[in-house]
Amino acid sequence: MTIRPFLALGLGAAALAGCTTTAALPPTDVIRYHLGDPIPRGTIAVEPLSGGAPASLEFKTYAAAVQTELLKAGYSVPAQGAMPDFVATVGFTRTSREGPPRQSPVSIGIGGGGYSGGWRGGGVGLGGGVSFPIGKRRPTELLVAELAVTIKRRVDQSPIWEGKAQGISDLKRADEQAGRLAHALFTGFPGQSGRTISVR
Template identity: 45%
Template sequence: MSKRLILAACLALPIGASAAAAPRVEVTRFHVGDPARSGTIAVEEMPGNPDISLEFRTYAAAVAQEWQRVGFTTAAAPAASDYVAQVAFRRSFRPTGAPRNDRPVSVGVGGGIGSGGGSGLGLGIGINLSGKPKDMVTTELQIQLRRRADSAVIWEGRAMTQARQGSADAQPVTAAQKLSAALIGGYPGESGRTITVK
């Protein structure tokens, strides 16, 4: 094989590897029967979580946009909406190459989503100046859709994705949009099934 062909093959490897490693979103949803398909909705922070203002607004905006796509209308007066979408999110950081049983560094605290597992709320920013491989960032989004009249949960779901720290997919705005679209898209989805969305 000529040196030119070897060089071309070497240059092609990172491109293929990057394409294969494109982040995916793991989604799990739960509901009983056929939940509501329309009505006014307000997006609120899940109770028990700290006020994180700007970061929450990033996720709230993405979530509200996706509810509109599936037939709901953003309430002009949030306190009088038919439904409330309660939102929590968490970002955690795991050093590249760390064993999977090592606990990642998490940013955020939170309550639970009804079908098992803890939830969290928070957003962290890390800067790596050491030249070492960047951390993997895991971002989780959890939503509970409740009727405002009786506070009953009619639908809930969790979405999670991973991306390398510093990449476009690890940025808060991109992660919020990607997770919201994957979780709410196809609403209400199959209850109790975990799927992977590209």
């Protein structure tokens, strides 16, 4: 019996349109597959997908995040030189996209009791209570990342669990994305098979 292939996790334009700030980021979409039987525990090693490029610094970041969650889920690291009971293969993709524009922080303030005759804290006081921005609206930069993990028995390479997480983050906080995806992926491990959930 084999585990069904992953379903595609969509990233709609509406989700991207809502990403004007880090606080407004949409939740991470997660889907898991397994056979419904209790998932066995034991020692486990984290490896890149077969046929992939040599382990990079970026892969090591994702692998470390996955290993952290596996240890929380009840697995353990094999002793030095010992063969693991299970292998977790890790694959990921990262692409940057242009998000909705954000306004330049420079603005002219109108308010505070009459014309001051010059700049004062980035604005001119002209009475009233209105401010308006100057300059062009700048596009935000978003990181779209996907993490896929398959847990297999080492002896016969048969899969016992598969999962995929997909999320969006601010490009300035890209270093946090690996941990965010791994945490979402293993939330409620092993999870309900075939059901897509959203994890904040």
